Amino acid sequence: MDAKELYASLEKLFPGKVGNFKGEAMEPCLNVDSAAIIEICRFLRDSPGYNFEVLSDLTALDWPKEEKIQVVYHLFSYAQNHQIVLKVDLPRDNPKIATVEEIWKVANWFEREVYDLFGVIFDGHSDLRRIMLPEDWVGFPLRKDYIEQEEYDGISTQRAPLVEKLLR
Amino acid sequence: MSETASTETGFFAEEMTISVGPQHPSTHGVLRFVVKTDGEVISEAIPDVGYLHRSIEKIGEKVTYHGYVPYTDRADYLAAMFANQAFCLAAEKLAGTEVTRRGEFCRVIACELNRLASHLISVGTFGQDIGAMTPFVHALRERESINNLMEEICGARLTYNYIRIGGVGYDILPETLTRIAEFLDHFTPIVEEFNRLLSGNKIFIERLAGVAVVSKEDALSYNLVGPNLRGSGIKWDIRRDIPYSVYPELDFEVPVGTAQVGSLGDSYDRFWVRIREMQESVKILYQCLKMLPKGPAIAKVPKKFRPPAGECYARVEAPRGDMGFYVVSDGSEYPYRVRIRTGSYTAMSIIDKLSKGIMVADLIALIGSLDVDAPEIDR
Numbered sequence: 001m002d003a004k005e006l007y008a009s010l011e012k013l014f015p016g017k018v019g020n021f022k023g024e025a026m027e028p029c030l031n032v033d034s035a036a037i038i039e040i041c042r043f044l045r046d047s048p049g050y051n052f053e054v055l056s057d058l059t060a061l062d063w064p065k066e067e068k069i070q071v072v073y074h075l076f077s078y079a080q081n082h083q084i085v086l087k088v089d090l091p092r093d094n095p096k097i098a099t100v101e102e103i104w105k106v107a108n109w110f111e112r113e114v115y116d117l118f119g120v121i122f123d124g125h126s127d128l129r130r131i132m133l134p135e136d137w138v139g140f141p142l143r144k145d146y147i148e149q150e151e152y153d154g155i156s157t158q159r160a161p162l163v164e165k166l167l168r
Numbered sequence: 169m170s171e172t173a174s175t176e177t178g179f180f181a182e183e184m185t186i187s188v189g190p191q192h193p194s195t196h197g198v199l200r201f202v203v204k205t206d207g208e209v210i211s212e213a214i215p216d217v218g219y220l221h222r223s224i225e226k227i228g229e230k231v232t233y234h235g236y237v238p239y240t241d242r243a244d245y246l247a248a249m250f251a252n253q254a255f256c257l258a259a260e261k262l263a264g265t266e267v268t269r270r271g272e273f274c275r276v277i278a279c280e281l282n283r284l285a286s287h288l289i290s291v292g293t294f295g296q297d298i299g300a301m302t303p304f305v306h307a308l309r310e311r312e313s314i315n316n317l318m319e320e321i322c323g324a325r326l327t328y329n330y331i332r333i334g335g336v337g338y339d340i341l342p343e344t345l346t347r348i349a350e351f352l353d354h355f356t357p358i359v360e361e362f363n364r365l366l367s368g369n370k371i372f373i374e375r376l377a378g379v380a381v382v383s384k385e386d387a388l389s390y391n392l393v394g395p396n397l398r399g400s401g402i403k404w405d406i407r408r409d410i411p412y413s414v415y416p417e418l419d420f421e422v423p424v425g426t427a428q429v430g431s432l433g434d435s436y437d438r439f440w441v442r443i444r445e446m447q448e449s450v451k452i453l454y455q456c457l458k459m460l461p462k463g464p465a466i467a468k469v470p471k472k473f474r475p476p477a478g479e480c481y482a483r484v485e486a487p488r489g490d491m492g493f494y495v496v497s498d499g500s501e502y503p504y505r506v507r508i509r510t511g512s513y514t515a516m517s518i519i520d521k522l523s524k525g526i527m528v529a530d531l532i533a534l535i536g537s538l539d540v541d542a543p544e545i546d547r
Contacts, residue, residue: 026261026480053388057481057492057509074481074494074509078388078404085481106391109517117225132221132546141226142505 001049001082003028014040020087027074029085034097037088041103044075044084051079055100058110060118062092062143069095069118069143090120099125117142183211188531190219196293196535197542199516205528213523213531215516220546228506233259233333233473236503240493241327243508244544246289249282250486251493251508252331257412258482258495259333262475270463271335272414277348277456278321278330279484280449284355285314286487287442287449294439294536295366298375303366310358313351320344333473335466349457352450359447367443376439377430380522380534387433390518393511394489395445396538399425399438406485418455420448435537442539474501488512488539512544 007021007030017040020031032040044052057074073086090097099122100107111122112131119140122128130137138149148157189200198219204212224243228236240255241248253275260267267275292307315325321340322330330337366372382392387400397404405422407415423444425437477499483492489511498504515538523531 026478029479054391056391056483056490057494057507059494059507059509061496061505072494074492078402078409081409104391105386105389105521106514106517109513130218132218134218141223 001080003082003084006050006082006084010040013043027083027085029072029087032086032088034088034090037086038098038100038103040086041073041075041100045103049080051077052084053077053079055104055106055110056083058100058107058114060114060120060142062118064092064144067092069120071095071097071114071120073100095120096123097121098123101125116140119143182206188213189216196540199540199542199545201519201531203523203528203531208527208529210523210526210528210531213519215519217516217542217545220543222543222547224547225506225508228503230502232501233475233503234471236506237332238327238329240508241329242543243510243547244486244488244491244512244541245326246541247282247286247487248326248328249279249330250484250491252328253279253413254482254484254486254491254493255495255506256331256333257484258480258493259473259475261480261482262478262495262497263333263473265334265469266467267413268335268464268467269414269461270339271465271467273456273460274336274340274465275331276413276415276418277340277453277460278318278328278336280452280456281314281317281321281348282328283449283487284446285311285318287446288314290487290539291362291366291439291442294539295372297532297536298372300366300369300372303362306358306362306365310355313354317344317348317351320347332466332469334469335464337466339465340460345457345460348453352453352457356447356450359443359450363443367440373429373436375529376436376533376537377434379430379435379530380526380537381431382433382518382522384433386518386521390521391514392489392518393514394485394487395441396438396489396511396515398423399441399537400433401425401437406483406490410483412482412484417459418452420452423448435533438537438539472501474499486511488515488541488544508547510544510547512538512540512542515540516545 010018017033017036018030022029044050052075054076056076059072061070068089069092071088076083099111111125114120115128116130116132139146183206186203188203190198200216202214224239227239240251243251288307288311292304295303319325322328382400384400387397401424403422403424408422423441425432428440429436475497477497479496481492481494483490492509494507495503496505522534
């Protein structure tokens with residue numbers, strides 16, 4: 001199924017919950033209403049003809065100008081050899097979305113990473129802890145306005161610029 | 169102490185929590201497991217990763233497209249060529265850059281050599297984990313020859329920075345091509361020898377047959393990729409199914425697990441897929457050496473590389489499976505976001521589930537058979 005057919009059928013089945021389809025883009029993508037993410041993902045995985053049995057990737061993009069964080073789902077189907085990208089816009093000051101862990105188990109770790117680096121809260125997640133950074137780290141590094149804390153556990157995170165030191 | 173920790177035999181023992189790693193010879197790099205065991209039986213092994221987090225994704229937002237290529241090397245130090253290629257593919261797709269034909273062939277030659285090197289490490293260390301010391305040394309000896317070839321091709325032994333946007337950094341010299349052909353002639357019987365030494369070894373087989381079986385459903389749900397996915401019997405290879413570069417012109421098989429000695433998707437199947445993939449890589453290399461066309465190795469690419477705004481997800485079949493680079497451009501000289509999706513990360517997430525109820529020694533077999541690579545998990 002190509003992306004246009006897929007979007008047309010989704011629009012019919014979930015009116016008002018999908019939109020902003022970009023079919024001409026290199027990776028066709030569509031926006032999904034954050035409240036409908038679980039039902040749409042479940043439908044895409046289980047329905048014959050769609051068979052998105054794999055969540056290839058789950059990540060996020062930070063758009064501070066538009067005041068939003070976008071969670072991006074790359075879905076893939078081995079059976080049909082097709083893919084689709086779902087995007088969910090979340091408010092930047094309180095990004096919260098339901099977990100898709102029940103649908104694809106791998107989402108557990110993907111979501112932990114997005115939580116760790118972007119600060120998106122996944123409701124209903126079984127083990128939402130930081131994964132890359134220590135538990136007591138402050139801030140979310142992949143946000144565009146992230147400023148690194150000056151020290152962590154008494155260890156400085158700053159380093160004097162090497163070249164300037166040599167020039168002096 | 170918990171009273172509930174009982175084995176099937178009816179013995180009650182105290183449940184112990186032990187920490188395996190972060191520095192442990194059989195965890196393949198800096199990663200840690202919190203293992204809860206009742207004697208020899210593991211009730212849970214929780215992976216703890218992040219020790220090698222170098223924020224490669226964040227660095228991607230601070231350097232130019234050309235400047236980012238060397239950083240991609242560091243994602244997976246055993247298979248740097250593939251990260252180079254995945255990132256360059258994404259950048260080329262975004263900007264619509266054509267790669268020269270000789271460049272494509274040089275890429276495939278370099279990548280398949282790299283795959284051989286990476287799989288040699290994987291099967292060698294796997295043998296070592298199980299207790300077979302000798303095959304490891306044999307594998308490392310062969311890998312050394314490949315490293316020498318790599319040094320001739322691009323001047324580096326591990327972090328290649330060879331594949332650039334538009335082609336490859338340096339053309340492969342005719343002498344080097346001869347030496348690659350000589351190495352392949354030498355390597356083909358080595359695989360047979362390796363099989364006699366390790367793959368057919370009764371103790372090795374007994375240790376792996378039926379251990380840590382991954383069902384097809386789990387392989388899909390946990391998004392295992394590469395040899396781990398094929399070990400569970402799913403015939404899927406990006407080189408064949410979402411073709412890139414010149415792979416459609418090349419003739420090669422996609423080996424899958426066949427329950428060779430135990431049940432489908434066990435540790436031995438994953439190991440056996442890798443051995444057969446090495447043979448396929450040799451086939452591909454022979455073909456490439458024959459087909460290598462003349463011409464420039466790299467296309468003319470502007471120094472100030474500014475792809476139009478857009479986004480792109482490029483996949484390559486790395487030794488640890490589907491490696492995806494999700495690159496978002498806002499039309500400036502710097503990528504807006506680079507996301508690296510690696511095979512080891514998803515492979516690591518399944519260990520928690522598979523470790524329930526297996527023996528301590530089998531945990532080591534499980535980690536080795538999944539071929540996880542710590543820097544690739546943490547990036």
